[in-house]
Structures are given as C-alpha cells and as structure tokens.
Amino acid sequence: MVSADSRLLEPLLSEDLQYSHSTGAVDTKKTFLSLINKKETRYVTYQPLERTVAFASPEIAFVNGRAEIGVQHDGQSLEKTFVFLSVWRLEKDAWRFLRWQSSQLVSAVPVVGDIRVIGESEQKNGWQLLVEGDFENVNGEADTWSWKSGVLSCTGRPVGVTRFHKPLENFELSLQWRHMSSGGNSGVFLWAPSESLLDLPPGKLPRGGIEVQILDHGYTQQYKKKSGRKATWFTTDGDVFAVGTSKMNPFPPLSPNGARSFPNARYSRGSPQWNHYYVRAVNKEVRLWVNGHEVSGGDNCSPSIGYLCLESEGAPVEFKEIYLRELP
Structure with a gap:
C-alpha cells in the first residue's frame, strides 16, 4: 500500500x-x-x-x-x-x-498513563524546579538556549548541549518536551563524564553518557528519504543507549545491533504536541517512562556519575516543567 x-x-x-x-x-x-x-x-x-x-x-x-x-x-x-x-x-x-x-481517531494523542505530576507536596520531598540559573551553555551560541515564561527554547543550532551546573549520581528527572517541526531531533544525556564535555567544540555532542533520545515521528520518513533505507536501527518513542566511552546493558527489546533499548510500546506524540518523560537513574540503572508508561532502559551503566545535559541537534525544541530530585 x-x-x-x-x-x-x-x-x-x-x-x-x-x-x-x-x-x-x-x-x-x-x-x-x-x-x-x-x-x-x-x-x-x-x-x-x-x-x-x-x-x-x-x-x-x-x-x-x-x-x-x-x-x-x-x-x-x-x-x-x-x-x-x-x-x-x-x-x-x-x-x-x-x-x-x-x-x-479524533486526535493522534496516545493513551496517557500515570504521569508523575510534581506539586507542592512533591517539592517538599526533594523535587526541585530547574530554572535558567541551573544550566550552563557548553558549546552553543549565545542564543541557542533561551528561557521565557518557564519554557526553555532551543534553536537546534549549533549541535551541542547545555548542562546542569554540577555532576549527579542517583536522581529522578521529570520534564515535558515538544518538537517545533516535523522530524526534530534532541535528547537528554545522563551521567556525561566531565572529560566528555571538556573543550567540546560547537557542532559536537558529548563523548560519553547515556542518551535518552527525543525524536519526532517525522524523523523516520526523513531518514528513509535521505538514505533510501528503512529505519530499523532507531525508533521515535524513547530509545535509551550508551554514547561514546560510556557503557550500558540495554533492556529488551533491543535494536538490531543490540546497542539500544527500544521502547516496548509506542506512546510519543508528534510535533508540536507536548510529551512527558520521567527518568529514574539510580544505582547504575536507567529507566524511562513516556507519557506515563515505562518503555525502555538499561543497567550496569558505566560511569554512573556525571552531568545531566539537554541536547541541541539541528531542530527547534522546547522543554518545560523540568524537575529534578537527587537521591542518596
């Protein structure tokens, strides 16, 4: 067909x-x-x-x-x-x-699961709303990242990251994101080592860390059009994988080469709708929930301490309600 x-x-x-x-x-x-x-x-x-x-x-x-x-x-x-x-x-x-x-369907909104909403009671239990002062621009231009009314906007250019101001070990992360154009690409880096960010030039991503990918559904069609090949090595619903010098044992289902944890179901919404990610990074293990559903992750991550980064990768993307809770 x-x-x-x-x-x-x-x-x-x-x-x-x-x-x-x-x-x-x-x-x-x-x-x-x-x-x-x-x-x-x-x-x-x-x-x-x-x-x-x-x-x-x-x-x-x-x-x-x-x-x-x-x-x-x-x-x-x-x-x-x-x-x-x-x-x-x-x-x-x-x-x-x-x-x-x-x-x-009247709309393309997937079934929403039990999304973790951070309210006043949760903030009393250690959840922290992250704001502009909590992040440092690693290798972007002055206007790559900007804040307005609680929303962090990224132009996507140049490719690079902004990072949380200090390394983290055990933590939980709750945030909302949306792509502003079809086929957008972004991600969240966990446990990116200090050396992976050192002297990182514009146009480059960290040389290590665990990436929780943020892809718009249109990326699949763009990849097929550009490469002439079917997109089998990635999905657009929350892949989790090790980058560069970092290592991780991915949870099944796996990508064809075994390097990525593929989501066990598809819950992401397409651009420009908002999506919710809840990430739990504890004791060398990463687990991802997409719009309230646990879908992917991995264990035996190495290293399991480092920087939390948000990714700029060629397309405009927005983040809001970024909450972090550090754990023992």
Whole structure:
C-alpha cells in the first residue's frame, strides 16, 4: 500500500477481500486495486504505533492496533491516526489479506498513563524546579538556549548541549518536551563524564553518557528519504543507549545491533504536541517512562556519575516543567 505497487500487492490479497474504509466505503479486491492504480489516493507512509496478533484458528489471524497513515489525495497530504482490525487467512501455504476495518481517531494523542505530576507536596520531598540559573551553555551560541515564561527554547543550532551546573549520581528527572517541526531531533544525556564535555567544540555532542533520545515521528520518513533505507536501527518513542566511552546493558527489546533499548510500546506524540518523560537513574540503572508508561532502559551503566545535559541537534525544541530530585 505504501509503495502503491499493485503488482506486488495483488498476490497478498484474498479473492473475497473486503476493505472497509474509515469513511464507511467498502472495496473488494478488484475495486481496491483499481483505487490504487488510479493514483487519486496514494498511501505514502505507514507507521505502526502498537499492534497485537491473535489466532482464531491455525488458518485465521486477527491483527488489531493503531497506526499513523500518510495519504496524498487530490494533491494534498494528510497524516491521520487510525485504529484498525485486519484479518489474514492462510491460503495455499501463504497468508493473504482478507478483511480490514479502520476508524480515524479524533486526535493522534496516545493513551496517557500515570504521569508523575510534581506539586507542592512533591517539592517538599526533594523535587526541585530547574530554572535558567541551573544550566550552563557548553558549546552553543549565545542564543541557542533561551528561557521565557518557564519554557526553555532551543534553536537546534549549533549541535551541542547545555548542562546542569554540577555532576549527579542517583536522581529522578521529570520534564515535558515538544518538537517545533516535523522530524526534530534532541535528547537528554545522563551521567556525561566531565572529560566528555571538556573543550567540546560547537557542532559536537558529548563523548560519553547515556542518551535518552527525543525524536519526532517525522524523523523516520526523513531518514528513509535521505538514505533510501528503512529505519530499523532507531525508533521515535524513547530509545535509551550508551554514547561514546560510556557503557550500558540495554533492556529488551533491543535494536538490531543490540546497542539500544527500544521502547516496548509506542506512546510519543508528534510535533508540536507536548510529551512527558520521567527518568529514574539510580544505582547504575536507567529507566524511562513516556507519557506515563515505562518503555525502555538499561543497567550496569558505566560511569554512573556525571552531568545531566539537554541536547541541541539541528531542530527547534522546547522543554518545560523540568524537575529534578537527587537521591542518596
């Protein structure tokens, strides 16, 4: 469907296909292929968010979940989030597409879990709201990082970081972030060693630390367009990985090379919506919650003391309600 190549698609379709669109229209195999061949509506991207598979019998499989679908229709591009149910049937030793039913969500907001809200009682228990004076610009320009009304804005240029004013060992971090353009890239560095920041020139990131990645969903499409390859070595929902001289044993699921902890589900919202990260970095272990759901992390981190940094990497990004709690 994404490639709109009916020659490749046709063998995957069952002869008695019923494809029910979110508009209520229903296509058979013949009319569905005709719709694609007309190229009036073209599926250009398909980004699965989460899905489950259940077998009603050895020959019937149900797949349901949620996906972001990019469509071009009458010269206009649309990106929508759908919930879907598809049915596959085993026919002549091959699985073929039998049924599809989808419904467009009113908004692309994922299910929100138990987000840690920092109020007055939490602040009495050691939580500290970080402000401009708590950070030091490491290798950015004077205007790379700026504060206004409690929001920390980053231009994304040059590539680099701003850091908390002192090294940390055991701590919790709660913050909100959002990308201001599709495909934005940023991140949070934990335990970045002092030497990894020493004389760091503009355009460079720390030479060590544990990165909690902050990527907009549009980055996947940009990567594929630029490289011509499918994005398999990263996700846009909260990868955690060691950088440079640092080491970490990532929690599964893992990236193909085993270096990254991939999220176990997809909960990030796309630009320009706000997202919430809760990070717990304690006793050489890192755990990440995205919008209230624990998704990724790792243990046996080395070193496990260093600087907390926010990353500038080529695109505008904003942070707010940055809370830190140091632990014993």
